[in-house]
Amino acid sequence: MALSPDDYRRAAGGRRSHAPRATVGPPTLAGPVLAYTGYDLSDPALLEMMRGDGGRTGVAGVAINERRALRNSTFFRAMSLQCGSMGMLPLHLRKRDGRNTEKATDHPLYNVLLRKPNDFQTASRFKSYMQLCALLDGNAYALKVRSRGAVRQLIPLPRRRVKPRLTDTYDLVFDYDRPQGGQAVLSADDVFHFGTPLTLDGINGISLLDIAADTLGLSLVAQQAAGRLLTKGSMARGALETADTLGDEAYDHLKASLRENYAGSGAEDDWMILEEGLTAKPFGSNARDAQLVEIMKREAEEVARFTGVPRPLLMFDETSWGSGIEQLSLFFITYCLMPWFVIWEEAIWTWLLTPAEQQTLYAKFNEGALLRGSMKDQAEFLKAALGPNAAYLTPNEARDFMDRNPLPDGDDLPRPGTTAATMMQEEKPDAA
Template sequence: MSLFASLFGSTYQNAGSLTSPSGWLMQIIGGGKTNSGVAVSEHTALRLTPVYACVNRISNPLAWFPLRIYRTRPAGGKEAVLPGNGPGQHPFASRIGVRPNDLMSSRTVRKTTQGHALLWGNGYGEIERNGRGQAVGLYPLLPDRTGPVRRDGEHWYETTIDGRRHRLDPDNVIHIMDQSQDGYVGMSQIALHREAVALGIATETFGGKFFANDAKSGGFLLHPGRLGPQAHQNLTRPGGEKERSSESPASRLESQGGLENAHRVKVLEEGMKFVQTTIPPEDAQFLGTREFQIAEIARIFDVPLILLQSHEKTTSWGSGIEQLMIGFIRQTVGPWVDAWEQELNWKLFTEEEKEQGFYVKFNVNALLRGDMKTRAEFYNKIFAVGGFSPNRILQLEDEDPIGPEGDEHFVPANMVTLKRATDPNYQPNGSPGAANRAPDPEEEEADERAERDAE
């Protein structure tokens, strides 16, 4: 077994996460810091505002969409499942979209798990079941302490809780992931693009130190000779630490460089004079770099810049914002919704419940629907062809139904089916020869309905 496998307890090398055991090893052997000198992990990356905003923008819809359990009708269509233990009922129906466990709301469980999937590449949740094997609870698991295991032909999950390792049945673990190399473990977006994240953190740190130094650039103390013993004792290193006499000039210069000492005064030798740095931050394109890194982070998570409150070189705000939001839901959020639905529908229900047609579904229509005028036009058109009943329209608008009569579907009285329109013997009422035609029961019923509507 490899070193990665022995550390992780599996044959899957979870090297995609910076805070997994393999991530710790990577940092020990020198992979922790990036080229910009900043160490990046899933935890530190979240402190960068574009990363936090991207995770928030994607997780919020997943946590906000109504989530319910449905059942397919034998005659077609679907019906919402009621809570209970009777036929056609489910004990988790009232809790999945409100309170999946006693400690957390449905929003908290979904947003936490989705955030894990966006940062670590893997979001895990344990399914709690009753004695009949039915799901009655859902709990998120820490992604850096949980992972799949495959050994001797068996497959399961392991997680660490309170320092103890636990083995979990794979049917009881929800695993949400996106990109993967082996299909078992997702790749961490932060681990894949840590250089881009590190540059964003570095520019933010650089700017903070610049303003901490009275918004002035640093400089050098130049001396033509060498520092004497007394000068060595009088000098202090950055932070107030006394300089060690055993250090060489080269090592002293190196210790004063880097991001940690940005904008500080650099000491060269004795008999010095101060020489100010001549490259101001604007010449180093500091602001441009920061703006570019926002776009880089947005590309990693596939989030439009306008949703990160970045208006750089964009004209999407205004008349196109509705289409942009619809595109964001379909392109970015939609695949995650599909990942959730596939995983929940496969693992949440027993085989008997699957045969009965139980399934879960996110209602994304609330966010995809347009403004009032657009919705009214859509409802009017779909109602005119008998597609929606009045109660169906009221349901989509979260309004109360008007009673059983609201379930009727209506069509215009002056319209006929395509079959009748192509029948050479068909003559509509009022046309020559119509009086000699036998009355059609369906037409008479349609005419009577139209007369009642007119009254």
């Protein structure tokens, strides 16, 4: 059954876009002011509230939700890299005409993917949000708003309120819990969705928070232990011992001497002159303190393994890579982002195009923005691409690569064995 635009907005939990304007007057209350939050029995937030913090409890006994997970600097950096990269890359709808391909700028879905997915999000914000939902929850869902048979908007559905399932006839449907209460069953024609590469049932992707709950929980406990050490632990460097009893005057004199003569960075190499038979016993770092530091480092490495982001890009590697940073970028794109490029492109082809459009149209990420090297590397690449013996780029294609305007006669491949001076000489008219 086709849904109207208002049905789409109600399903997504939104309001009608053309609501009547309120008259000017004194504010009125529609009902009593409630000092509590009400939950419907079918609301997933009710289960989280009953769990306490809500989230996944690992071996550390700490419930991990997305807010606690994102407070981990390594996890936050990994999520921001992946989601930010997916959001910044252009996503084009292209069409194939025989052996030639070009951008499908005349198709309504082209602007939805590249510029404006809906009325309240930019393209980069939409892609970043959907990518984060897929990483944290295992799946990302958006409602398709159609007009005249084409998808005009993609509205993200609230997290943890959509559950896909197969019917007895193996049709994919989605059980959707409305924010206002009640449940709706959406067909596959109404939902754009994709998930993580790993799945245990072939439909639902595996949530990163589920599989990394133990590591994130241990990291949180280690941070809490460090916080207790800094706030409640002893930070003294040593103790002064004596077999005698210090009087109040000697005690106050000793404290004043420590503050005036042996405090601050300027006294770090001084030797104290002790009185009244005092003996100094410095405190050393014990095995427990050293083990805490090692645990925090180890858990940071475990987070890096779960997310697939190279260690130096997470900003905690001590190695100086220098020119090797280009190889790190290739590693990040090939082993971390490339699977997501395929997931996005296949989902768009499957859920946003009709069977007739699937014969000629497809979506493609332009990862060239992440693969560009230094200006020297780009100059060497363009020099090889433009000839002189085996040119495979036209001058205008090379200029488009550098974001420059095309030339009037720049759509032809350079001829083998010719130079610019030779071509200019050939273009001059013969002397009379």
